Amino acid sequence: MHASTKDRADLYRMVMDKHICPFGLKSLHLLKSKGYDVHDHWLTTRAETEAFKREHDVDTTPQTFINGRRIGGHDALRKHLGKPVKDPDAVTYTPVLAVFITAALMAMAASWATQGSPLSVRAVEWFIAFSMCILAIQKLRDLESFATMFLGYDLAARRWVPYAYMYPFGEALAGILMIGHLAPWLSIPVALLIGSIGAVSVFYAVYVQKRELKCACVGGNSNVPLGFVSLTENLLMVAMAVWMAIA
Structure with missing residues:
Protein backbone atom coordinates (compact mmCIF):
# COMPACT_ATOMS: atom_id res chain seq x y z
CA MET A 1 0.00 0.00 0.00
CA LEU A 81 0.19 -1.12 5.16
CA GLY A 82 -0.16 -4.80 4.30
CA LYS A 83 3.12 -5.80 5.91
CA PRO A 84 3.50 -9.09 7.82
CA VAL A 85 3.60 -8.97 11.61
CA LYS A 86 5.71 -11.52 13.41
CA ASP A 87 3.86 -13.94 15.66
CA PRO A 88 6.06 -14.42 18.77
CA ASP A 89 4.62 -17.91 19.26
CA ALA A 90 5.06 -19.11 15.68
CA VAL A 91 7.48 -21.97 15.06
CA THR A 92 10.55 -21.08 13.02
CA TYR A 93 13.70 -22.67 11.66
CA THR A 94 15.41 -19.32 11.10
CA PRO A 95 17.81 -19.54 14.11
CA VAL A 96 19.05 -22.96 13.01
CA LEU A 97 19.42 -21.92 9.38
CA ALA A 98 21.43 -18.89 10.51
CA VAL A 99 23.77 -21.14 12.51
CA PHE A 100 24.31 -23.74 9.80
CA ILE A 101 24.68 -21.26 6.92
CA THR A 102 27.14 -19.12 8.90
CA ALA A 103 29.13 -22.19 9.99
CA ALA A 104 29.26 -23.45 6.40
CA LEU A 105 30.53 -20.12 5.07
CA MET A 106 33.12 -19.90 7.87
CA ALA A 107 34.30 -23.43 7.10
CA MET A 108 34.58 -22.69 3.38
CA ALA A 109 36.52 -19.48 4.05
CA ALA A 110 38.91 -21.25 6.43
CA SER A 111 39.38 -24.05 3.92
CA TRP A 112 40.09 -21.60 1.13
CA ALA A 113 42.70 -19.85 3.25
CA THR A 114 44.46 -23.04 4.36
CA GLN A 115 43.68 -25.65 1.72
CA GLY A 116 43.45 -23.47 -1.38
CA SER A 117 39.85 -24.52 -2.03
CA PRO A 118 36.52 -23.80 -0.32
CA LEU A 119 35.50 -27.43 -0.78
CA SER A 120 37.66 -29.94 1.06
CA VAL A 121 37.50 -32.63 3.72
CA ARG A 122 38.67 -30.08 6.26
CA ALA A 123 35.83 -27.77 5.23
CA VAL A 124 33.31 -30.49 6.12
CA GLU A 125 35.06 -31.13 9.44
CA TRP A 126 35.14 -27.44 10.25
CA PHE A 127 31.49 -27.04 9.29
CA ILE A 128 30.47 -29.61 11.88
CA ALA A 129 32.89 -28.32 14.54
CA PHE A 130 31.95 -24.66 13.97
CA SER A 131 28.24 -25.59 14.12
CA MET A 132 28.81 -27.36 17.43
CA CYS A 133 30.56 -24.31 18.89
CA ILE A 134 27.93 -21.83 17.68
CA LEU A 135 25.09 -24.00 18.94
CA ALA A 136 26.86 -24.34 22.29
CA ILE A 137 27.15 -20.55 22.53
CA GLN A 138 23.40 -20.24 21.94
CA LYS A 139 22.74 -22.65 24.80
CA LEU A 140 25.23 -20.99 27.15
CA ARG A 141 23.66 -17.54 26.67
CA ASP A 142 20.94 -18.65 29.09
CA LEU A 143 22.00 -21.94 30.60
CA GLU A 144 19.05 -22.11 32.99
CA SER A 145 16.46 -21.75 30.23
CA PHE A 146 18.27 -24.30 28.09
CA ALA A 147 18.40 -26.83 30.92
CA THR A 148 14.70 -26.38 31.65
CA MET A 149 13.70 -27.04 28.04
CA PHE A 150 16.27 -29.83 27.63
CA LEU A 151 14.87 -31.68 30.64
CA GLY A 152 11.59 -31.98 28.77
CA TYR A 153 12.93 -34.66 26.45
CA ASP A 154 16.54 -35.72 27.08
CA LEU A 155 16.69 -39.18 28.62
CA ALA A 156 20.04 -38.74 30.40
CA ALA A 157 19.11 -35.34 31.86
CA ARG A 158 15.88 -36.80 33.24
CA ARG A 159 17.89 -39.41 35.14
CA TRP A 160 20.59 -36.97 36.29
CA VAL A 161 19.63 -33.28 36.18
CA PRO A 162 23.23 -31.90 36.24
CA TYR A 163 23.74 -33.45 32.80
CA ALA A 164 21.42 -30.79 31.37
CA TYR A 165 23.84 -28.11 32.58
CA MET A 166 26.92 -30.00 31.42
CA TYR A 167 25.72 -30.72 27.89
CA PRO A 168 26.52 -27.35 26.22
CA PHE A 169 29.98 -27.28 27.86
CA GLY A 170 30.66 -30.74 26.46
CA GLU A 171 29.44 -29.69 23.01
CA ALA A 172 31.66 -26.58 23.06
CA LEU A 173 34.68 -28.52 24.32
CA ALA A 174 34.34 -31.22 21.67
CA GLY A 175 33.81 -28.65 18.91
CA ILE A 176 36.82 -26.54 19.88
CA LEU A 177 39.11 -29.55 20.12
CA MET A 178 37.87 -30.92 16.81
CA ILE A 179 38.62 -27.66 15.00
CA GLY A 180 42.31 -28.19 15.65
CA HIS A 181 42.31 -32.00 15.81
CA LEU A 182 43.38 -31.62 19.42
CA ALA A 183 43.11 -34.27 22.15
CA PRO A 184 41.05 -36.73 20.11
CA TRP A 185 41.14 -39.07 23.11
CA LEU A 186 38.81 -36.53 24.78
CA SER A 187 36.83 -34.92 21.95
CA ILE A 188 35.79 -38.18 20.30
CA PRO A 189 34.21 -39.88 23.33
CA VAL A 190 32.53 -36.63 24.47
CA ALA A 191 30.96 -36.00 21.05
CA LEU A 192 30.02 -39.65 20.68
CA LEU A 193 28.42 -39.79 24.11
CA ILE A 194 26.34 -36.61 24.01
CA GLY A 195 25.49 -37.02 20.32
CA SER A 196 24.27 -40.60 20.76
CA ILE A 197 22.19 -39.85 23.84
CA GLY A 198 20.74 -36.77 22.18
CA ALA A 199 19.82 -38.62 18.98
CA VAL A 200 18.10 -41.43 20.88
CA SER A 201 16.26 -38.94 23.10
CA VAL A 202 14.94 -36.88 20.19
CA PHE A 203 13.94 -39.95 18.19
CA TYR A 204 12.08 -41.42 21.16
CA ALA A 205 10.26 -38.18 22.06
CA VAL A 206 9.26 -37.20 18.51
CA TYR A 207 8.93 -40.40 16.52
CA VAL A 208 7.94 -42.90 19.22
CA GLN A 209 6.00 -40.85 21.77
CA LYS A 210 4.76 -38.44 19.04
CA ARG A 211 5.24 -35.45 21.34
CA GLU A 212 5.20 -31.88 20.04
CA LEU A 213 8.02 -30.07 21.81
CA LYS A 214 10.31 -27.12 21.24
CA CYS A 215 13.95 -27.82 20.56
CA ALA A 216 16.61 -26.57 22.98
CA CYS A 217 19.27 -26.83 20.26
CA VAL A 218 19.58 -23.04 19.85
CA GLY A 219 18.84 -22.17 23.48
CA GLY A 220 15.95 -22.33 25.86
CA ASN A 221 13.83 -19.52 24.40
CA SER A 222 13.52 -20.69 20.82
CA ASN A 223 10.43 -21.63 18.84
CA VAL A 224 12.28 -24.25 16.80
CA PRO A 225 10.24 -27.46 16.83
CA LEU A 226 11.94 -30.56 18.19
CA GLY A 227 12.56 -33.09 15.47
CA PHE A 228 14.71 -33.28 12.38
CA VAL A 229 16.94 -30.31 13.25
CA SER A 230 17.92 -31.51 16.72
CA LEU A 231 18.31 -35.06 15.43
CA THR A 232 20.63 -33.74 12.71
CA GLU A 233 22.70 -31.80 15.27
CA ASN A 234 23.28 -34.93 17.32
CA LEU A 235 23.91 -37.20 14.34
CA LEU A 236 26.50 -34.74 13.00
CA MET A 237 28.35 -34.97 16.32
CA VAL A 238 28.26 -38.76 16.15
CA ALA A 239 29.44 -38.73 12.52
CA MET A 240 32.30 -36.34 13.35
CA ALA A 241 33.39 -38.52 16.28
CA VAL A 242 33.34 -41.68 14.14
CA TRP A 243 35.18 -39.94 11.29
CA MET A 244 37.94 -38.64 13.58
CA ALA A 245 38.28 -42.08 15.16
CA ILE A 246 38.90 -43.83 11.82
CA ALA A 247 40.61 -41.03 9.88
Whole structure:
Protein backbone atom coordinates (compact mmCIF):
# COMPACT_ATOMS: atom_id res chain seq x y z
CA MET A 1 0.00 0.00 0.00
CA HIS A 2 1.43 3.35 -1.06
CA ALA A 3 0.18 6.76 -0.05
CA SER A 4 -1.16 9.33 -2.46
CA THR A 5 0.46 12.73 -2.56
CA LYS A 6 -2.27 14.06 -0.23
CA ASP A 7 -1.96 11.44 2.49
CA ARG A 8 -0.64 12.90 5.71
CA ALA A 9 0.77 10.83 8.54
CA ASP A 10 1.26 12.15 12.05
CA LEU A 11 3.69 10.10 14.10
CA TYR A 12 4.04 10.57 17.85
CA ARG A 13 7.15 8.91 19.26
CA MET A 14 9.49 9.16 22.22
CA VAL A 15 12.71 11.07 21.54
CA MET A 16 14.50 11.81 24.78
CA ASP A 17 18.08 12.50 25.80
CA LYS A 18 18.57 8.95 27.09
CA HIS A 19 15.96 7.08 25.09
CA ILE A 20 14.87 7.05 21.47
CA CYS A 21 12.09 4.57 20.80
CA PRO A 22 13.29 2.00 18.20
CA PHE A 23 9.73 1.23 17.11
CA GLY A 24 9.23 4.94 16.52
CA LEU A 25 12.21 4.94 14.18
CA LYS A 26 10.85 1.86 12.41
CA SER A 27 7.46 3.49 11.99
CA LEU A 28 9.04 6.69 10.67
CA HIS A 29 11.08 4.77 8.10
CA LEU A 30 8.06 2.71 7.03
CA LEU A 31 5.85 5.76 6.53
CA LYS A 32 8.50 7.61 4.54
CA SER A 33 9.21 4.55 2.38
CA LYS A 34 5.50 4.42 1.51
CA GLY A 35 5.43 8.03 0.41
CA TYR A 36 3.46 9.64 3.22
CA ASP A 37 3.79 13.30 4.13
CA VAL A 38 5.12 12.57 7.61
CA HIS A 39 4.76 15.02 10.47
CA ASP A 40 7.09 13.72 13.12
CA HIS A 41 6.02 14.72 16.64
CA TRP A 42 8.58 14.16 19.40
CA LEU A 43 7.54 13.26 22.94
CA THR A 44 10.58 14.55 24.79
CA THR A 45 9.72 13.81 28.43
CA ARG A 46 8.01 11.03 30.37
CA ALA A 47 5.37 13.49 31.53
CA GLU A 48 4.63 14.54 27.97
CA THR A 49 4.42 10.90 26.92
CA GLU A 50 2.03 9.97 29.72
CA ALA A 51 -0.14 12.99 28.97
CA PHE A 52 -0.33 11.96 25.30
CA LYS A 53 -1.33 8.40 26.24
CA ARG A 54 -4.06 9.66 28.56
CA GLU A 55 -5.39 12.08 25.95
CA HIS A 56 -5.70 9.40 23.27
CA ASP A 57 -6.50 6.51 25.63
CA VAL A 58 -3.57 4.37 24.47
CA ASP A 59 -1.10 2.25 26.42
CA THR A 60 1.99 2.57 24.24
CA THR A 61 3.87 4.76 21.82
CA PRO A 62 4.63 5.29 19.00
CA GLN A 63 1.19 6.08 17.63
CA THR A 64 0.45 6.83 13.99
CA PHE A 65 -2.45 8.86 12.63
CA ILE A 66 -3.16 8.87 8.89
CA ASN A 67 -5.32 11.69 7.59
CA GLY A 68 -6.51 12.25 11.15
CA ARG A 69 -7.48 8.63 11.84
CA ARG A 70 -5.54 6.75 14.47
CA ILE A 71 -3.89 3.62 13.11
CA GLY A 72 -2.07 2.56 16.28
CA GLY A 73 1.40 1.31 17.17
CA HIS A 74 4.10 -0.17 14.99
CA ASP A 75 2.44 -3.58 14.51
CA ALA A 76 -0.89 -1.95 13.69
CA LEU A 77 0.84 0.27 11.16
CA ARG A 78 2.47 -2.73 9.49
CA LYS A 79 -0.91 -4.45 9.25
CA HIS A 80 -2.50 -1.29 7.84
CA LEU A 81 0.19 -1.12 5.16
CA GLY A 82 -0.16 -4.80 4.30
CA LYS A 83 3.12 -5.80 5.91
CA PRO A 84 3.50 -9.09 7.82
CA VAL A 85 3.60 -8.97 11.61
CA LYS A 86 5.71 -11.52 13.41
CA ASP A 87 3.86 -13.94 15.66
CA PRO A 88 6.06 -14.42 18.77
CA ASP A 89 4.62 -17.91 19.26
CA ALA A 90 5.06 -19.11 15.68
CA VAL A 91 7.48 -21.97 15.06
CA THR A 92 10.55 -21.08 13.02
CA TYR A 93 13.70 -22.67 11.66
CA THR A 94 15.41 -19.32 11.10
CA PRO A 95 17.81 -19.54 14.11
CA VAL A 96 19.05 -22.96 13.01
CA LEU A 97 19.42 -21.92 9.38
CA ALA A 98 21.43 -18.89 10.51
CA VAL A 99 23.77 -21.14 12.51
CA PHE A 100 24.31 -23.74 9.80
CA ILE A 101 24.68 -21.26 6.92
CA THR A 102 27.14 -19.12 8.90
CA ALA A 103 29.13 -22.19 9.99
CA ALA A 104 29.26 -23.45 6.40
CA LEU A 105 30.53 -20.12 5.07
CA MET A 106 33.12 -19.90 7.87
CA ALA A 107 34.30 -23.43 7.10
CA MET A 108 34.58 -22.69 3.38
CA ALA A 109 36.52 -19.48 4.05
CA ALA A 110 38.91 -21.25 6.43
CA SER A 111 39.38 -24.05 3.92
CA TRP A 112 40.09 -21.60 1.13
CA ALA A 113 42.70 -19.85 3.25
CA THR A 114 44.46 -23.04 4.36
CA GLN A 115 43.68 -25.65 1.72
CA GLY A 116 43.45 -23.47 -1.38
CA SER A 117 39.85 -24.52 -2.03
CA PRO A 118 36.52 -23.80 -0.32
CA LEU A 119 35.50 -27.43 -0.78
CA SER A 120 37.66 -29.94 1.06
CA VAL A 121 37.50 -32.63 3.72
CA ARG A 122 38.67 -30.08 6.26
CA ALA A 123 35.83 -27.77 5.23
CA VAL A 124 33.31 -30.49 6.12
CA GLU A 125 35.06 -31.13 9.44
CA TRP A 126 35.14 -27.44 10.25
CA PHE A 127 31.49 -27.04 9.29
CA ILE A 128 30.47 -29.61 11.88
CA ALA A 129 32.89 -28.32 14.54
CA PHE A 130 31.95 -24.66 13.97
CA SER A 131 28.24 -25.59 14.12
CA MET A 132 28.81 -27.36 17.43
CA CYS A 133 30.56 -24.31 18.89
CA ILE A 134 27.93 -21.83 17.68
CA LEU A 135 25.09 -24.00 18.94
CA ALA A 136 26.86 -24.34 22.29
CA ILE A 137 27.15 -20.55 22.53
CA GLN A 138 23.40 -20.24 21.94
CA LYS A 139 22.74 -22.65 24.80
CA LEU A 140 25.23 -20.99 27.15
CA ARG A 141 23.66 -17.54 26.67
CA ASP A 142 20.94 -18.65 29.09
CA LEU A 143 22.00 -21.94 30.60
CA GLU A 144 19.05 -22.11 32.99
CA SER A 145 16.46 -21.75 30.23
CA PHE A 146 18.27 -24.30 28.09
CA ALA A 147 18.40 -26.83 30.92
CA THR A 148 14.70 -26.38 31.65
CA MET A 149 13.70 -27.04 28.04
CA PHE A 150 16.27 -29.83 27.63
CA LEU A 151 14.87 -31.68 30.64
CA GLY A 152 11.59 -31.98 28.77
CA TYR A 153 12.93 -34.66 26.45
CA ASP A 154 16.54 -35.72 27.08
CA LEU A 155 16.69 -39.18 28.62
CA ALA A 156 20.04 -38.74 30.40
CA ALA A 157 19.11 -35.34 31.86
CA ARG A 158 15.88 -36.80 33.24
CA ARG A 159 17.89 -39.41 35.14
CA TRP A 160 20.59 -36.97 36.29
CA VAL A 161 19.63 -33.28 36.18
CA PRO A 162 23.23 -31.90 36.24
CA TYR A 163 23.74 -33.45 32.80
CA ALA A 164 21.42 -30.79 31.37
CA TYR A 165 23.84 -28.11 32.58
CA MET A 166 26.92 -30.00 31.42
CA TYR A 167 25.72 -30.72 27.89
CA PRO A 168 26.52 -27.35 26.22
CA PHE A 169 29.98 -27.28 27.86
CA GLY A 170 30.66 -30.74 26.46
CA GLU A 171 29.44 -29.69 23.01
CA ALA A 172 31.66 -26.58 23.06
CA LEU A 173 34.68 -28.52 24.32
CA ALA A 174 34.34 -31.22 21.67
CA GLY A 175 33.81 -28.65 18.91
CA ILE A 176 36.82 -26.54 19.88
CA LEU A 177 39.11 -29.55 20.12
CA MET A 178 37.87 -30.92 16.81
CA ILE A 179 38.62 -27.66 15.00
CA GLY A 180 42.31 -28.19 15.65
CA HIS A 181 42.31 -32.00 15.81
CA LEU A 182 43.38 -31.62 19.42
CA ALA A 183 43.11 -34.27 22.15
CA PRO A 184 41.05 -36.73 20.11
CA TRP A 185 41.14 -39.07 23.11
CA LEU A 186 38.81 -36.53 24.78
CA SER A 187 36.83 -34.92 21.95
CA ILE A 188 35.79 -38.18 20.30
CA PRO A 189 34.21 -39.88 23.33
CA VAL A 190 32.53 -36.63 24.47
CA ALA A 191 30.96 -36.00 21.05
CA LEU A 192 30.02 -39.65 20.68
CA LEU A 193 28.42 -39.79 24.11
CA ILE A 194 26.34 -36.61 24.01
CA GLY A 195 25.49 -37.02 20.32
CA SER A 196 24.27 -40.60 20.76
CA ILE A 197 22.19 -39.85 23.84
CA GLY A 198 20.74 -36.77 22.18
CA ALA A 199 19.82 -38.62 18.98
CA VAL A 200 18.10 -41.43 20.88
CA SER A 201 16.26 -38.94 23.10
CA VAL A 202 14.94 -36.88 20.19
CA PHE A 203 13.94 -39.95 18.19
CA TYR A 204 12.08 -41.42 21.16
CA ALA A 205 10.26 -38.18 22.06
CA VAL A 206 9.26 -37.20 18.51
CA TYR A 207 8.93 -40.40 16.52
CA VAL A 208 7.94 -42.90 19.22
CA GLN A 209 6.00 -40.85 21.77
CA LYS A 210 4.76 -38.44 19.04
CA ARG A 211 5.24 -35.45 21.34
CA GLU A 212 5.20 -31.88 20.04
CA LEU A 213 8.02 -30.07 21.81
CA LYS A 214 10.31 -27.12 21.24
CA CYS A 215 13.95 -27.82 20.56
CA ALA A 216 16.61 -26.57 22.98
CA CYS A 217 19.27 -26.83 20.26
CA VAL A 218 19.58 -23.04 19.85
CA GLY A 219 18.84 -22.17 23.48
CA GLY A 220 15.95 -22.33 25.86
CA ASN A 221 13.83 -19.52 24.40
CA SER A 222 13.52 -20.69 20.82
CA ASN A 223 10.43 -21.63 18.84
CA VAL A 224 12.28 -24.25 16.80
CA PRO A 225 10.24 -27.46 16.83
CA LEU A 226 11.94 -30.56 18.19
CA GLY A 227 12.56 -33.09 15.47
CA PHE A 228 14.71 -33.28 12.38
CA VAL A 229 16.94 -30.31 13.25
CA SER A 230 17.92 -31.51 16.72
CA LEU A 231 18.31 -35.06 15.43
CA THR A 232 20.63 -33.74 12.71
CA GLU A 233 22.70 -31.80 15.27
CA ASN A 234 23.28 -34.93 17.32
CA LEU A 235 23.91 -37.20 14.34
CA LEU A 236 26.50 -34.74 13.00
CA MET A 237 28.35 -34.97 16.32
CA VAL A 238 28.26 -38.76 16.15
CA ALA A 239 29.44 -38.73 12.52
CA MET A 240 32.30 -36.34 13.35
CA ALA A 241 33.39 -38.52 16.28
CA VAL A 242 33.34 -41.68 14.14
CA TRP A 243 35.18 -39.94 11.29
CA MET A 244 37.94 -38.64 13.58
CA ALA A 245 38.28 -42.08 15.16
CA ILE A 246 38.90 -43.83 11.82
CA ALA A 247 40.61 -41.03 9.88
